[in-house]
Amino acid sequence: MAGGRAQRTATHKRKHADARASLRINMAKKNEKRLKVLVTGGAGYIGSHTVIALQQQGFEVAVIDNLSNSHAGVIDRIGEITGERPEFHEFDLVDRRRTASFFAANAGLAGVIHFAAHKAVGESMKDPLMYYRNNLISLMNILEGMRRRNVANLVFSSSCTVYGQPDELPVKETSPIKEAVSAYGNTKQMSEDILRFSVHAYGIRAIALRYFNPVGAHESALIGELPRGVPNNLTPFITQTAIGKRECLSVFGSDYNTPDGTPIRDYIHVVDLARAHVTAVERMIGKKAKSDYEIFNLGTGKGYSVLEVIRSFEKVSGRKLNYRIVGRRSGDIEQLWADTSYARRELGWKAERDLDAMMLSAWKWEQALAQSKE
Ligand code: UFG
Numbered sequence: 013m014a015g016g017r018a019q020r021t022a023t024h025k026r027k028h029a030d031a032r033a034s035l036r037i038n039m040a041k042k043n044e045k046r047l048k049v050l051v052t053g054g055a056g057y058i059g060s061h062t063v064i065a066l067q068q069q070g071f072e073v074a075v076i077d078n079l080s081n082s083h084a085g086v087i088d089r090i091g092e093i094t095g096e097r098p099e100f101h102e103f104d105l106v107d108r109r110r111t112a113s114f115f116a117a118n119a120g121l122a123g124v125i126h127f128a129a130h131k132a133v134g135e136s137m138k139d140p141l142m143y144y145r146n147n148l149i150s151l152m153n154i155l156e157g158m159r160r161r162n163v164a165n166l167v168f169s170s171s172c173t174v175y176g177q178p179d180e181l182p183v184k185e186t187s188p189i190k191e192a193v194s195a196y197g198n199t200k201q202m203s204e205d206i207l208r209f210s211v212h213a214y215g216i217r218a219i220a221l222r223y224f225n226p227v228g229a230h231e232s233a234l235i236g237e238l239p240r241g242v243p244n245n246l247t248p249f250i251t252q253t254a255i256g257k258r259e260c261l262s263v264f265g266s267d268y269n270t271p272d273g274t275p276i277r278d279y280i281h282v283v284d285l286a287r288a289h290v291t292a293v294e295r296m297i298g299k300k301a302k303s304d305y306e307i308f309n310l311g312t313g314k315g316y317s318v319l320e321v322i323r324s325f326e327k328v329s330g331r332k333l334n335y336r337i338v339g340r341r342s343g344d345i346e347q348l349w350a351d352t353s354y355a356r357r358e359l360g361w362k363a364e365r366d367l368d369a370m371m372l373s374a375w376k377w378e379q380a381l382a383q384s385k386e
Contacts, residue, residue, distance in 0.1 A: 048072040048120070049293060052105055052154065053127030054098065055082035057237045058169065058226055060090060061286035062125060064235075067094045069290050074118065077128065078104040081240060089234045105150035115157030123165035123293045126154055129199070132244060133173075133343065136196035147199035151206055159214040165296035166218040167289055170204055172278070172309070172348060173197035174222060181315075182351035185222070185307045193343055204307070211304040219292045219301065224278035224311030224350050226285050228370040229377035236377030237282075246321060247279075247371075251378035254331050261333060263318050265340035270347055274318035278311035278349035281365035281373070285310055291361045302358070311350030312363040321367065328372040 049066055053059040054075030060082075063073050067090075075087065075098050084102070091097030103110045105128055115121075129147045130136065136143040151168075158166060174197065175183050176190030192198035207218045227247040229236030242258075243249045252258045266273035288310050295301055316324075322333055356362045365373075 046070060046072040047122035047297065048074060048118070050074050050076065050118070050121055050124045051098075051127065052076045052124065052150070053082070053129065053169075055079060055084065055086040055100075056127055057082075058223070058282055058285060059125075059127040060086050060235045061230055061282045062127070062289045063090050063098050064094055064230065065283075065286040065290045066125075066293075067096055067098070069294075071122070071290075071293075073098040074101065074121075075099065076101045076103065076105060076114065078102060080104075081130075083238065086235055086238075093230065093232050093234055105153055106146060108149075108153050108156075111150075111153040111157050112160070115161040115163065119161060121161075121163045122297055123167065124154060124158060124163060125167040125169075125289050125293060126151065127169045129169065131196060133194045133196050134244060136194050136199070140195035143195045143199050144202075147196075148202060148206070151203050155206070155210050155214065155216065158216055159210075164215070164217055165293060166207070166216060167292045167296075168203065168207055168218055168220045170220040170222045170307075171197065171200045172222050172224045172311070172350065174201050174204065175348070177345040178348070181347065182313060182349050183309065184351045185309055185354055193345075208305055216304070217296045217301055218305050219296065220305070220307045221288060221292060222307065222309050222350075223285060224280050224309070224348070226282045227279050228281040228283065228365070228373040230283060231373060231376075233373075233376045233380035236374065236381075238381075246277075246318060247374050248378075250322065250325050250333060250371075251374050253335070254325070254329060254333055254375065255378050255382050259334065261322075261335035262338040263322075263335055264338060264344060266319075266337045267340070268346045270317055272317050272319050275344055276315040276317050276347035276349065278313065278315050279321065279367060279370055280311050280363050281370045283373075284312075284363040284365055288355070288359065288361045291359050295359065306358075308355040308359060309350040309352055310355060310363075311352055312366075313350055313352040314367075315347060315349035316367055321371070324367045325371040325375065328368050329375045 054063045055077040087100045253261045
């Protein structure tokens with residue numbers, strides 16, 4: 013009896029000790045100060061993948077998005093994938109007062125990754141002022157908030173469009189910036205100029221990431237690209253044609269000076285791209301940046317023609333794609349791919365996923381979308 017009582021007491025004590033230990037761990041976890049990063053446009057295509065990469069790296073994330081080209085449901089999906097729904101603020105960064113009060117209420121941000129912007133080339137030609145107003149004023153409001161509240165680190169979403177058709181390939185970060193062919197492209201060039209001068213004046217560090225052609229989706233097929241209306245870009249048009257939403261893909265021109273006559277681009281998996289943003293923000297937080305303002309190309313370093321992309325899609329999906337060659341699309345450049353050696357050397361980052369992986373993930377995402385609508 014006495015032995016049994018002693019055993020019960022020991023078990024009881026152990027249980028209490030275990031409970032106290034787990035309480036201590038939980039409290040430590042709660043008190044552990046995680047670094048917080050603001051992601052503007054975090055409900056969008058590249059933004060949402062980056063929120064996941066940040067959370068998986070241990071960052072706390074706040075998202076600002078006005079949902080003009082994205083959906084609130086994406087924030088829930090991120091929560092499903094990572095187990096943590098990011099803090100979400102729905103407003104327009106063009107609103108100077110709202111932006112200022114966000115920064116006032118969120119002291120101690122470790123950094124900002126700024127995606128929120130309009131990005132359709134054709135639309136920017138129809139309404140350039142809409143593009144200048146949205147893309148430039150939001151950037152200025154963010155910089156002002158950072159300056160006032162001593163937020164030091166900014167990652168900016170730029171584009172290979174700043175190079176135009178370069179004279180030499182692959183294109184390096186030091187290649188000349190050509191005159192922009194679209195108002196959208198011009199907003200990226202102007203944004204880079206705004207950053208270049210602002211960092212020195214306000215004690216901010218910034219990294220501009222020049223993306224080549226982001227494609228693909230998260231492996232969970234819970235998030236991906238969600239173009240509104242008829243897609244402008246090649247990959248969503250391919251997957252929508254294969255699923256039966258579009259009848260036929262038009263291949264814009266086969267008379268370019270390339271091996272098969274169709275234009276060449278450097279396609280990069282969005283998950284690889286997302287990871288580069290985490291690397292960039294960590295570089296600035298760790299004070300490893302070489303200067304206050306740095307620029308990196310983000311591509312794979314390999315160019316693929318439109319027909320090669322179609323072949324890859326057909327291979328991984330096992331479907332024959334309905335396409336036909338039509339005339340050139342105005343404003344398209346012939347070929348562009350990145351020199352990625354600087355990003356590899358300095359950021360220690362390189363793209364890991366190949367074209368087949370990009371096409372397969374895009375296809376799984378399209379199929380998941382179709383299933384969710386059934
Ligand atoms: N293409 C087709 N059919 C389509 C869509 C695209 O043949 O239905 C071709 C284009 O002619 C181009 C290639 O597929 O040769 C890639 O076109 P995307 O529209 O997917 O991509 P772009 O290279 O034209 O555009 C990208 C970004 C823009 C950026 C631009 C700068 O999406 O944001 O690069 O070059 F401005």
